[in-house]
Amino acid sequence: MNRHHFLTGFAASLVTTTTGLSFAALPASQPLVIPLWTGTPPGGGGPHGNTMISSSGAQSNIAIPTLTILTPAVPNGHSVLIAGGGGYKRIQIGKESWPAARWLAARGYTAAILSYRLPGEGWRDHNLVSLQDAQRALRILRQREKRVSVLGFSAGGHLMGMAATRPGFRSYPVTDPLDELPATADSAALIYPVITLEKPYTHTSAHKLLVGAGASAAANAAWSVQNYVTPHSPPFFLVQAENDPLSDPHNTLMMSASCEQNGVPVAMHRYATGGHGFGMGKAGTPTAVWPEQYEKWLHQYA
Template sequence: MNRRHFLMGLAATMATARLSFASTGLIAPINIPLWKGPPPGGGGPEGRVIQSHSGALRNITVPGLSILLPSSPIGHGVLIAAGGGYKQIQDGKEALPAARWLIARGYTAYILHYRLPGEGWHDGNQVALQDAQRALRIIRQREKQVSVLGFSAGGHLLGMAATRPDYRAYTPQDAIDELPASADRTALIYPIITLEKPYTHTSTHRILVGPHATASEEAAWSVQHYVSSQTPPCFIVQAKDDPRSDPHNSLIMYDACQKHGVPVEMHRYPTGGHGFGMGKTGTETVEWPGEYKKWLQQSNAGG
């Protein structure tokens, strides 16, 4: 991607973002690109972001943040990454409802529109992690506290980012990259955690490492291996009947946190399936936002 294509893509992306929010009842967000020029490595698609009827996005030409401000900010920003198997980003079902919930409670919501590895970016499976790290650094400039909230593959992405704050996924671009790419709290909702056998059926596995990945490649993209005593407190939610992200994913992350003394809270519900966002009506998953609220308030109180 050259600079001309970057600027054309930026204009198209910002226009699409404004339109996507127009039907939500939310105040139009502040949309900012993550990078001052073409992203690390270059490449990528051209044209406008493509949005499905359900609000899922693909053809991410310019990765960025959509920032939604509450009426009375409390100085706590939450980076949101929706899922979609690294093939699309489920803004409509996950990120936007989460943002609406957060800003109603004083949190500033930062929706991450990250690059999708299969869309021709030269840095391949590193691009989404590059974007997540850059986003965390940008938010560090703006907020007293920074939390992350990831759904499904977005949970995998932010799990990787939160557990690997010292990993340099890209060459520093400017002064922003001198800031830490760290989170104070990590919430993972029906996340993909491990890419190791026997949990290799996911789109996340297929996109990031491929069908012929070695055991070491699968381990390198499995979140649990990067949990340490420095990992921020973790909040995990999953339904036991999840058909896409095997429910063992949450157990694996919970056990890794326990092993390293990381404060962890897990909520497992009998039904709800996958992709229930802020809760699926008629299932116990509607309870998790209330538990999440209490967990977030611990950080606001200094806990």
């Protein structure tokens, strides 16, 4: 499936304004796709052609980053920005983002699926492009919703963690009045996330694409989420299986410890089994219950 097919049926709903992009409340059955940028994304460059979508629904070759908005019939005024994982090589839209979006919309939350640029696809701003898109998406949602939270899986958890802990970081120059809005999150849920790129946890695809083999200790630290937690960071909800073979289980432990050291509310749920990539829960494993725990946690920040 290519980008043309992915957008078919949505184009009539696209709305642009002089200060950015907006969307109206629609039934959850009618998603709205919005490009993040009114022109060329910051830095320029990038891939050509249509977005590629694998048989499992993973996106790559993302030339035009977008938000796909799923609005419930009765919105509760709380939007959740969703970033699927994929090691910054692809985005697991089908396995992670869409199931989460439907689950959220069924409970009154406006779900916003982020199709972010991937750093290995020829963008001139290299490792900044995913964070640029996340910050732009938060600004778009901020102009529409009372509350905005983030939900990230795996490398998407790393991205949402960086966005949530670095709201004041100017990752790109101002492009229009929308960029003057804050890029803050009211709460952040990170599911089997990559948190640190520091040694000895340098084996991940996220490390390879964001800093590269042989990166300095300073570069590794600069892209490690736990180093940016402050007393002003939002509350965090962390989920991981203890037998995760890709994102070392120490990732959630160190993030939880950083939150506790800074007085940031944190709820951590760790499960004996479940592996990696279980999305909204893997049947037959303890991970199947995490969405229920997440729903209770979200209610605290509604």
